[in-house]
Amino acid sequence: MTLSRRTPAAVAALAAALVLTACGSASTAGGGDGTGTAKAGTAPNGITVNLTPDQKRVTTPKVxxxxxxxxxxxxxxxxxxxxxxxxxxxxxxxxxxxxxxxxxxxxxxxxxxxxxxxxxxxxxxxxxxxxxxxxxxxxxxxxxxxxxxxxxxxxxxxxxxxxxxILGFEARKGGSWKVTGPKDVAGHVIGTSSGTNQEKLLISWNEQNVKAGLKPVDIKYYQNSSDYYLALTSGRIDAWLGPNPTEAFHAAQTGETEVIGTYSGGGADVxxxxxxxxxxxxxxxxxxxxxxxxxxxxxxxxxxxxxxxxxxxxxxxxxxxxxxxxxxx
Structure with missing residues (x-):
């Protein structure tokens, strides 16, 4: 059975199962400078990453x-x-x-x-x-x-x-806050990029929270990694919502942040x-x-x-x- 054929309830369960904390996919690299500029690094699975132009890529024959x-x-x-x-x-x-x-x-x-x-x-x-x-x-x-x-x-x-x-919420390391669903972002200041599915997810969660009488999310928009990581490390935002791969990779490089929750980019239904x-x-x-x-x-x-x-x-x-x-x- 392919994932797209699952019932809505099964898909929702799968999406919930994706809510992990600080574990391996990846994030914005950086030689510890927090800017997202890749210089050297290790992937979240512990493998040393080749960041040179000589990639020695995996290849495969024509079919x-x-x-x-x-x-x-x-x-x-x-x-x-x-x-x-x-x-x-x-x-x-x-x-x-x-x-x-x-x-x-x-x-x-x-x-x-x-x-x-x-x-x-x-x-x-x-x-x-x-x-x-x-x-x-x-x-x-x-x-x-x-x-x-x-x-x-x-x-x-x-x-x-x-x-x-898989989307991720990245926050400063060492806190107790975890994100498993809409109610966990209520009242927080969260950064994301406009025109993305993560923006749509955050807006949808915020609408659910407001209807439930919870505090709204203060959404801040950034397009460049240097800007949003400066905002995160300086405390201007509580978390950054983006692709989990870039976040876990960044966290592995700097040691200053962690992924506090992940979620399917399709939301609860897909x-x-x-x-x-x-x-x-x-x-x-x-x-x-x-x-x-x-x-x-x-x-x-x-x-x-x-x-x-x-x-x-x-x-x-x-x-x-x-x-x-x-x-x-």
């Missing part, structure tokens, strides 16, 4: 049967135009120690997919909003950049899942999933899903997740357009 699923135009071109939003967010997408080479789990998975399809992967780095502008225009073939499947996005894009979407994202009806999604399923089958997918400390975010199979984060309103 002709999967490559045959490609649209003819892309197959003839021989390249896969991948778009991403590489900021200072280890271990997802970030720059190596040369300050220009893009590395991270998203990059590694995109490369493996290219291997299976027999395509040369060309990485393009743009701002978050321009990821979707580029997909809409056909400038880029696919986004590998921590994109969550949502019902609203499914109206314009096709998705091939490759990782679970298990959130990260997916390769293409323009709707581009004809590419079956090939992408087939390639992800091949690397899951042959074990290279697990190797990549392990090298970045993300084993807990593995999917058992790549699904095409599964249920996504519900629309709000």
């Amino acid at each position: 002709d049967a999967v490559a045959a699923l490609l649209p003819e135009e892309i197959r003839k071109r021989g390249t896969l135009q991948v778009v991403g939003n590489a900021g200072t967010v280890p271990p997802l997408e970030f720059t190596a120690t040369d300050d220009k080479t893009v590395i991270g789990v998203e990059t590694d998975i995109a490369e493996l997919v290219g291997n299976v399809l027999g395509l040369d992967v060309q990485h393009n780095t743009v701002s978050w909003e321009n990821v979707f502008v580029g997909l809409d225009s056909g400038k880029y073939d696919v986004g590998f950049t921590n994109i969550t499947v949502t019902e609203a996005r499914k109206e314009k894009y096709d998705f091939a899942t490759y990782r679970l979407d 298990l959130g999933k990260i997916a390769a994202t293409t323009k709707k009806d581009s004809g590419l999604v079956k090939a992408l899903s087939g390639a992800v399923n091949e690397i899951i089958r042959n074990g290279t997918y697990a190797q990549v997740l392990k090298r970045w400390g993300l084993g807990e975010e593995a999917v058992q199979t790549s699904e095409i357009n599964p249920p996504g984060l519900p629309k709000i309103g």
